[in-house]
Amino acid sequence: xxFSVMCSTAFVSVCAGAGLCAISTVANAQAQIERLGWxxxxxxxxxxxxxYTSPGQCEQAARRLFDQYWRDKRADTIxxxxxxxxxxxxxxxxxxxxxxxxxxxxxxxxxxxxLAYLYLWTQQDDLARAAMARLERTNANRSTxxxxxxxxxxxxxxxxxxxxxxxxVRTAMQQLDAVGASAATWRLFAHNLYASYxxxxxxxxxxxxxxxxxxxxxxQMSFPDRVDWAGDIQTTYFTLTxxxxxxxxxxxALAVLDTAVTDLSPLRPAGSGDQQEIRDGIRRRxxxxxxxxxxxxxxxxxxxxxxxxxxxxxxxxxxxxxLISTPSSCxxxxxxxxxxxxxxxxxxGDRLDIVLMTATRGxxxxxxxxxPTAEADSSGNYYxxxxxxxxALAVxxxxxxxxxxxxxxxxxxxxxxxxPFDRPAIFLDPSGTVRWVGEVSPYDERLLDGVIRSxxxxxxxxxx
Amino acid sequence: MSSFxxxxxxxxxxxxxxxxxxxxxxxxxDTHADPDTDGRFLSRAACQALATRVIAMATGGGExxxxxxxxxxxxxxxxRNDISTSGDTQxxxxxIGRSIHRASGGAYTNAPSDDALRACVARxxxxxxxxxxxxDTYPDPPKPIHPHLTxxxxxxxxxxxxxxxxxxxxxxxxxxxxxxxLLAAGYLAVGANGRAVIHSDGLFRYYPYTTxxxxxxxxxxxxxxxxxxxxxxxxxxxxxxxxxAQTALDKCLRSRNPVAVEPGRYTAILEPQAVxxxxxxxxxxxxxxxxxENGMGPFADPAKPGSSRIGQRVVDPRITLGIDPMDPDCGFxxxxxxxxxxxxxxxxxxxxxxxxxxxxxxGVQLLGRDSALPNPYAFRLSGGTSxxxxxxxxxxxxxxxTRFNDVQLLDRNSLLxxxxxxxxVWLVEHGAVTKPVKNFRFTESPxxxxxxxxQLGAPQRVFHPGSPVVVPPLxxxxxxxxxxxxxx
Numbered sequence: 048x049x050f051s052v053m054c055s056t057a058f059v060s061v062c063a064g065a066g067l068c069a070i071s072t073v074a075n076a077q078a079q080i081e082r083l084g085w086x087x088x089x090x091x092x093x094x095x096x097x098x099y100t101s102p103g104q105c106e107q108a109a110r111r112l113f114d115q116y117w118r119d120k121r122a123d124t125i126x127x128x129x130x131x132x133x134x135x136x137x138x139x140x141x142x143x144x145x146x147x148x149x150x151x152x153x154x155x156x157x158x159x160x161x162l163a164y165l166y167l168w169t170q171q172d173d174l175a176r177a178a179m180a181r182l183e184r185t186n187a188n189r190s191t192x193x194x195x196x197x198x199x200x201x202x203x204x205x206x207x208x209x210x211x212x213x214x215x216v217r218t219a220m221q222q223l224d225a226v227g228a229s230a231a232t233w234r235l236f237a238h239n240l241y242a243s244y245x246x247x248x249x250x251x252x253x254x255x256x257x258x259x260x261x262x263x264x265x266x267q268m269s270f271p272d273r274v275d276w277a278g279d280i281q282t283t284y285f286t287l288t289x290x291x292x293x294x295x296x297x298x299x300a301l302a303v304l305d306t307a308v309t310d311l312s313p314l315r316p317a318g319s320g321d322q323q324e325i326r327d328g329i330r331r332r333x334x335x336x337x338x339x340x341x342x343x344x345x346x347x348x349x350x351x352x353x354x355x356x357x358x359x360x361x362x363x364x365x366x367x368x369x370l371i372s373t374p375s376s377c378x379x380x381x382x383x384x385x386x387x388x389x390x391x392x393x394x395x396g397d398r399l400d401i402v403l404m405t406a407t408r409g410x411x412x413x414x415x416x417x418x419p420t421a422e423a424d425s426s427g428n429y430y431x432x433x434x435x436x437x438x439a440l441a442v443x444x445x446x447x448x449x450x451x452x453x454x455x456x457x458x459x460x461x462x463x464x465x466x467p468f469d470r471p472a473i474f475l476d477p478s479g480t481v482r483w484v485g486e487v488s489p490y491d492e493r494l495l496d497g498v499i500r501s502x503x504x505x506x507x508x509x510x511x
Numbered sequence: 512m513s514s515f516x517x518x519x520x521x522x523x524x525x526x527x528x529x530x531x532x533x534x535x536x537x538x539x540x541d542t543h544a545d546p547d548t549d550g551r552f553l554s555r556a557a558c559q560a561l562a563t564r565v566i567a568m569a570t571g572g573g574e575x576x577x578x579x580x581x582x583x584x585x586x587x588x589x590x591r592n593d594i595s596t597s598g599d600t601q602x603x604x605x606x607i608g609r610s611i612h613r614a615s616g617g618a619y620t621n622a623p624s625d626d627a628l629r630a631c632v633a634r635x636x637x638x639x640x641x642x643x644x645x646x647d648t649y650p651d652p653p654k655p656i657h658p659h660l661t662x663x664x665x666x667x668x669x670x671x672x673x674x675x676x677x678x679x680x681x682x683x684x685x686x687x688x689x690x691x692x693l694l695a696a697g698y699l700a701v702g703a704n705g706r707a708v709i710h711s712d713g714l715f716r717y718y719p720y721t722t723x724x725x726x727x728x729x730x731x732x733x734x735x736x737x738x739x740x741x742x743x744x745x746x747x748x749x750x751x752x753x754x755x756a757q758t759a760l761d762k763c764l765r766s767r768n769p770v771a772v773e774p775g776r777y778t779a780i781l782e783p784q785a786v787x788x789x790x791x792x793x794x795x796x797x798x799x800x801x802x803x804e805n806g807m808g809p810f811a812d813p814a815k816p817g818s819s820r821i822g823q824r825v826v827d828p829r830i831t832l833g834i835d836p837m838d839p840d841c842g843f844x845x846x847x848x849x850x851x852x853x854x855x856x857x858x859x860x861x862x863x864x865x866x867x868x869x870x871x872x873x874g875v876q877l878l879g880r881d882s883a884l885p886n887p888y889a890f891r892l893s894g895g896t897s898x899x900x901x902x903x904x905x906x907x908x909x910x911x912x913t914r915f916n917d918v919q920l921l922d923r924n925s926l927l928x929x930x931x932x933x934x935x936v937w938l939v940e941h942g943a944v945t946k947p948v949k950n951f952r953f954t955e956s957p958x959x960x961x962x963x964x965x966q967l968g969a970p971q972r973v974f975h976p977g978s979p980v981v982v983p984p985l986x987x988x989x990x991x992x993x994x995x996x997x998x999x
Contacts, residue, residue, distance in 0.1 A: 433649050
């Protein structure tokens with residue numbers, strides 16, 4: 048198993064970026080399929096896919112195989128790059144074997160969308176288009192709303208495909224928009240999805256235009272539909288704030304949120320808890336946006352430092368700094384963040400100072416620790432020695448009180464009071480100005496990378 | 512008889528280091544010899560050997576956890592004044608849990624063969640595959656192993672009750688009913704058990720105990736009356752079959768030809784078994800700290816979201832509800848399925864909520880304690896000395912209830928329950944029992960009852976196999992009987 052994992056990882060690194068893995072690697076892929084225990088091409092007359100009686104089953108099998116393929120891979124060996132990511136060859140081969148049982152001309156109309164999805168897995172886009180064309184013909188006599196729904200689902204499939212089929216997405220989106228107000232809800236969903244995708248790949252222009260298109264669609268929805276999908280409309284506003292804040296600054300993004308309050312409040316009964324919930328959600332979103340452009344944040348406070356070589360002043364003057372608030376230990380859920388940290392360090396080296404800020408909690412993982420010093424040491428060992436993260440680690444000692452029922456109550460530490468931005472990470476450019484507030488994750492990595500790059504490049508340019 | 516005293520090193524294949532499993536034995540317990548299992552159930556050594564086999568079967572490293580409940584029972588059952596079945600059963604249930612990189616899966620089997628155990632381990636590992644392994648292999652220190660208490664739960668005389676003796680006891684139980692030309696039915700079972708919790712990281716717990724349970728129902732041949740009595744203990748000597756038979760007979764005779772009275776709110780005199788049937792719903796559903804602090808159950812503090820009502824008065828100030836594994840009338844195996852030792856605790860003391868159960872993780876993260884406070888679902892409820900006769904004498908109008916049947920929870924927050932009365936309900940008027948009445952369906956919460964207590968009696972052991980219960984009779988006002996039912 049270990050052997051196959053290593054082989055697979057190496058194999059994908061070759062294929063990544065190519066979009067379609069070469070079928071010349073069939074023999075290799077076939078061997079990997081067998082090692083993973085998946086159905087293989089029959090050596091006798093029996094059909095290993097005989098129980099897969101619909102394209103949907105094959106498509107689900109493809110998802111499962113894909114997940115299974117990656118499940119034992121360490122998070123730091125993969126990075127989802129949606130516009131270039133590919134289907135691993137063993138999954139591709141197995142899925143093609145399954146897909147060979149069906150064709151767009153013969154399956155039941157209700158299977159056509161699943162078949163199109165399946166062909167996206169098998170990288171047979173022409174066949175996917177043919178399936179959608181037949182579906183469109185089949186639905187010709189149905190209402191525009193009914194015809195728009197599968198189109199939206201197809202857009203969703205195209206965006207989730209590996210790689211994402213952006214040209215196809217734009218074509219399908221045009222078709223969807225052409226349907227007009229009767230498909231407003233599906234247009235909201237589709238544009239919203241595309242906007243999020245664009246944020247992920249740091250295409251801020253597309254992100255803004257798609258988010259605005261989604262909001263335009265939302266205003267064409269009926270009032271009951273707007274009530275039903277208020278959460279999606281709110282999400283669209285939040286998505287829109289990202290490109291707006293990055294390109295035109297926090298105040299303009301705050302104005303977007305003001306519009307959101309005006310737009311969304313009437314969708315809930317006046318004075319109700321539901322309405323307050325919407326307003327509270329938007330208010331929480333304001334805090335990080337309001338922080339953008341701030342200058343002169345207080346220095347990071349710590350009882351114990353690790354990984355600083357003695358220089359414990361953070362942020363350092365003239366150095367771009369990424370401050371990340373993190374628990375005193377963090378399990379596998381943080382591994383994507385750790386991988387992003389490693390990649391950012393590999394890219395920017397000493398030009399980017401990454402600081403993890405944590406505070407003692409009285410325990411470390413599942414172990415009771417009574418001494419703050421021992422807990423700080425545990426955190427230091429974990430982050431800087433075991434994980435070998437290229438970071439400076441600031442550990443603050445938390446003081447505890449006890450409630451009458453015996454529960455320990457933590458006092459708020461200095462850093463939590465100093466950086467109340469509601470999001471766990473803050474990027475400061477070399478001048479100490481807040482340029483980005485968010486979460487460090489592979490999803491936001493391209494965006495964050497863009498912000499850091501522009502800051503560092505600016506510094507280089509200014510020095511010249 | 513054999514005992515396991517040496518340290519053994521068990522080697523796991525591939526991804527993990529060799530694991531040392533050492534039996535953790537309480538010093539107090541070690542002063543006693545293990546009982547002779549006579550091949551009826553798995554001994555300490557047999558459990559250890561089985562664990563060694565299972566741990567060696569595990570693939571992929573990680574941790575292996577076993578919970579073994581090995582049991583022999585000898586029973587006799589009678590109906591319509593005649594013995595209907597008699598038998599011995601032997602079963603060892605082996606639950607196997609596997610954890611690799613914090614993904615875990617489990618399976619169980621009652622077959623101890625190598626093939627069956629291997630299949631069970633494979634099933635557990637297959638279940639584990641449904642979870643995502645955490646690639647973080649940062650080594651955790653081993654969890655502390657706290658010593659457990661050592662109640663006396665083994666009585667040779669219990670398992671010396673062979674089939675011939677059991678049959679003669681059944682005859683004695685049938686006798687009074689037969690003589691009164693009534694029909695007796697019942698069940699007597701004795702058991703010898705070995706309970707083990709063994710983890711590949713070194714935890715080893717084993718405890719042998721005996722059990723006996725006896726229930727007797729006496730019914731009128733015309734279906735006009737029914738009486739019941741029952742009890743369970745670890746020690747056969749504590750079971751008074753003649754008394755049980757006489758109680759069931761007496762209840763049957765007195766419950767014949769019941770009359771219907773209007774449903775409604777009555778002062779209810781609940782015999783101990785009825786108290787157990789109702790209050791167990793509280794013990795079963797409400798004594799966990801996490802849910803209470805998340806707003807669930809009667810012990811969530813509505814005035815302070817995120818908090819429980821620990822420190823507040825929750826029931827009548829006379830009532831104390833607690834556990835103690837060493838309680839001579841209410842002892843139980845002193846550790847749970849995770850090997851966490853049970854400690855004496857009063858959940859409720861003089862009406863004030865003092866503690867709620869929690870897992871070790873909760874203890875470490877929120878209380879600064881390196882241990883769990885598990886709930887064994889056994890309990891002792893105490894607080895009074897009144898007799899049932901005194902309760903009746905002080906009641907203007909009320910009902911005496913023998914026990915409840917089929918008690919179901921309707922609402923987790925209020926603990927509102929429903930169920931039916933059974934095996935004898937009597938009307939009390941002007942300080943005396945006047946007539947048997949038909950059974951009722953009730954809709955009531957133990958919280959309501961425990962806040963409306965008028966009198967409490969002396970606690971006594973009742974029938975609740977699996978988790979011993981000691982409760983008193985009690986008199987509560989305004990108990991809600993909601994409809995009549997025809998069953999006797």
